[in-house]
Amino acid sequence: MMHGTDNNKSPNEEQRPGANPKAAHRLASDSPNCAEHQVAWEDEIRLNHLLHHLPDAPLPSNFTARVLSLAEQEADRRTPSALPGRWQSFTQVLLSMRWSARLAILSAIVAIGLVSVYQYQILARQEVARSVAEVSSVASLPMDVLMNFEAIQRLPEKSREVDVELLAALK
Amino acid sequence: MAANLDPDAALMLRVKQGDMAAFEELVEKYKQPVMNLLFRTLPDATEAEDLAQHVFLQVFKSAHRYRVSAKFSTWLYTIARNLCLNEIRRRSRHPADSLDATHPENEDQPVRQYEDTKNALPPDLVLRDELTHKIEEALASLPENQRTAILLFREDEMSYEEIAKILGCSLSATKSLIHRGRETLKLKLKPYLRTGVWQETKSR
Numbered sequence: 254m255m256h257g258t259d260n261n262k263s264p265n266e267e268q269r270p271g272a273n274p275k276a277a278h279r280l281a282s283d284s285p286n287c288a289e290h291q292v293a294w295e296d297e298i299r300l301n302h303l304l305h306h307l308p309d310a311p312l313p314s315n316f317t318a319r320v321l322s323l324a325e326q327e328a329d330r331r332t333p334s335a336l337p338g339r340w341q342s343f344t345q346v347l348l349s350m351r352w353s354a355r356l357a358i359l360s361a362i363v364a365i366g367l368v369s370v371y372q373y374q375i376l377a378r379q380e381v382a383r384s385v386a387e388v389s390s391v392a393s394l395p396m397d398v399l400m401n402f403e404a405i406q407r408l409p410e411k412s413r414e415v416d417v418e419l420l421a422a423l424k
Numbered sequence: 425m426a427a428n429l430d431p432d433a434a435l436m437l438r439v440k441q442g443d444m445a446a447f448e449e450l451v452e453k454y455k456q457p458v459m460n461l462l463f464r465t466l467p468d469a470t471e472a473e474d475l476a477q478h479v480f481l482q483v484f485k486s487a488h489r490y491r492v493s494a495k496f497s498t499w500l501y502t503i504a505r506n507l508c509l510n511e512i513r514r515r516s517r518h519p520a521d522s523l524d525a526t527h528p529e530n531e532d533q534p535v536r537q538y539e540d541t542k543n544a545l546p547p548d549l550v551l552r553d554e555l556t557h558k559i560e561e562a563l564a565s566l567p568e569n570q571r572t573a574i575l576l577f578r579e580d581e582m583s584y585e586e587i588a589k590i591l592g593c594s595l596s597a598t599k600s601l602i603h604r605g606r607e608t609l610k611l612k613l614k615p616y617l618r619t620g621v622w623q624e625t626k627s628r
Contacts, residue, residue, distance in 0.1 A: 299617045310463030324484040
């Protein structure tokens, strides 16, 4: 019932029942004796007309603007700032300078870094030397002093300071 | 399918590159067809509008994965239908919003009708037109897949193959869905089809 018998129909007409009213009318007029087919085709045409003339759903005028706003928010969310604010402004200032100024600033930064590393190494060596000196002074003590070392170690910090004085006196 | 065969796919490739103007063009072109589909599937106009926004947002989010393997409209309507089905499932999990509930007076009828929707609209809109009301009712009474197939079929350039892709079923099953849907509509609208009242409806 959906598909007619007209061999001259285009493939599109063949696929979409009643999509082309002219073709349907032609089909109906070609077979006037077939009243049932004619009525069926007329129903198809009218149904198509009804469906095509259904009113559009209500849509607010700012729909596109709202969608674009959501999309922009999504784009901002997915593209985090590559650099923190202060670092970004620093790099912007740096990039705005001449190349010689940029080179001088970068050299100063590198020099400060190297000096800091050197100072840290000196401090670390001094700490090691102090530890070795303390251990060597303890090693020179007589064995009877070291017999109570564990008990002395367990004493509170304040008491230990007194004991250090005592050890010095014993020397 | 080459991008130059489908201008919308070409626009979508521009969206993929971050072109917001291309995205705006696509939204402008498809907002009404997408809204028409969602509005006739969900019972509430506001929900349909929110979902339509979500459809386009999903298109934007998925732009980086977009491949020109089919027409853009096929891809768009597939997203719209999937989101719509998700919404229907979500609502069906909440008894208060159940779409499966039967009509209090007629158990054969679903509770989902368009009266409520129409009450939310301005009074001078199409719902005052009795014929339009009857068509909307007849469409609402169809199973979801038949209704979606019919509504997509209504789109001028939508072929059976494209509708089959959107619905995720075979070509023959799609033809069958459309045929059965149309037969149901013709049966329900028979008095209106035969009297020719349709000629008095307003043209869009």
